[in-house]
Amino acid sequence: MKQRLPVTIITGFLGAGKTTLLRYLLCHSHQRLAVMVNEFGTVGLDGDLIRSCGFCDEGELDSRVIELTNGCLCCTVQDEFLPSIELLLKRSEQIDGIVIETSGLALPGPLLQALNWPRVRTRVHVNGVVTVVDGEALCAGSPISNPVALEQQRREDPSLEHITAVNDLFNNQLQLADQVLISRADRITIEELDQVCCCLRSNVRPGTPILSMEQGKIDPLVVLGPQHSSLPERSLITLSSSSSNSYLQDHHDSHSHIAVVSSLVRYDGYVERSEIERLLPDLVCRHQVIRIKGHIWLKDKPLPLQLQMVGPRLNSWFEATSTQSWRPPSGSGVDLVMLGLQDSAMAELESILGNLFNTCQGATVLSLSGLD
DSSP: OOOOEEEEEEEOOTTSSHHHHHHHHHHHSOSOEEEEEOOOSTTOOHHHHHHTTOSSOGGGHHHHEEEOOSSOGGGSIIIIIHHHHHHHHTTGGGOSEEEEEOOTTOOHHHHHHHTTSTTTTTTEEEEEEEEEEEHHHHHTTOSOSOHHHHHHHHHTOTTOOOOOOHHHHHHHHHHTOSEEEEESGGGSOHHHHHHHHHHHHTTSOTTOOEEEOBTTBOOHHHHHOOOGGGOOSSOOOOSOSSSOBOSSOOOOOTTSOOOEEEEEEEEESOOOHHHHHHHHHHHHHHHTEEEEEEEEEOTTOSSOEEEEEETTEEEEEEOOOOTTSOOOTTSOEEEEEEEESOHHHHHHHHHHHHTTSSBOOOEEEEEEOOOO
């Protein structure tokens, strides 16, 4: 059985820093990623910037980069988006995931609906909606840094089916976000960053991580998630080398490395699917968890339940694992990787999860920090 391909959607206004982030992810993720870029008109240069970043051999570019130039992606779902996804799925053995960079005009909702269509929903899973916000522009009073370019993009899109006000479009991108990344955080003060975070927190769903970055640099594990089967026993993660993280908290440490705690937990014992799916969303909100990924072996089920959580989004489906994967001795149990921001919170989270199981096989906690 083929495993579902993860699809990550990167959204945000023109000039927010989406392409800079995407180039960094492509070059530093150590994953074979395929890319769909939705830019068009005289302001659309993102495809060239992606192709020139050196993330794959030149001979692979045509099969790894798809440029959608016929208008706003959310308005051309059936004509462009679905055929392009299906084309990439034919190459699923050669890629580890798909990243979609939307135009600055796109509403994420239609793309999420399209990924749930019968033609593709059993072959992909939503790896997260990442909304990139220009912190410098928002601090100055607007979510966009170049309103003239945005209006030009609107005029040059003959297929645009929605004329959404800037603030409404911004709120939509935030409300559907599973992660929010603040770009250009190094260009504003800590006090200004606090104000930006306060503004964002009032518009996102509970449990949505709000993280800052500079020059598109953030560890790919945070955005793309770990490849569970190849997670190293030791690794180094940093969110930003000289800016703060602001995941639902008011404590900032400027000009310092911010540690991410990775916890690999394995429990052997019986658990109900409904119980763990009820518990996890609450734990994510209360314990500053960025991502959860792994497998749950349920009683009398031949296949393990694949589980992934990013921010408030929880996906689960039954799927075979590799023969090398760890399996609970009793036949029921859990094997999860969790990424969070506080060691004490991770320890408490492990304890809560452990109480769900009859027997604890132990937990390995890795405290990770500082990667330049």
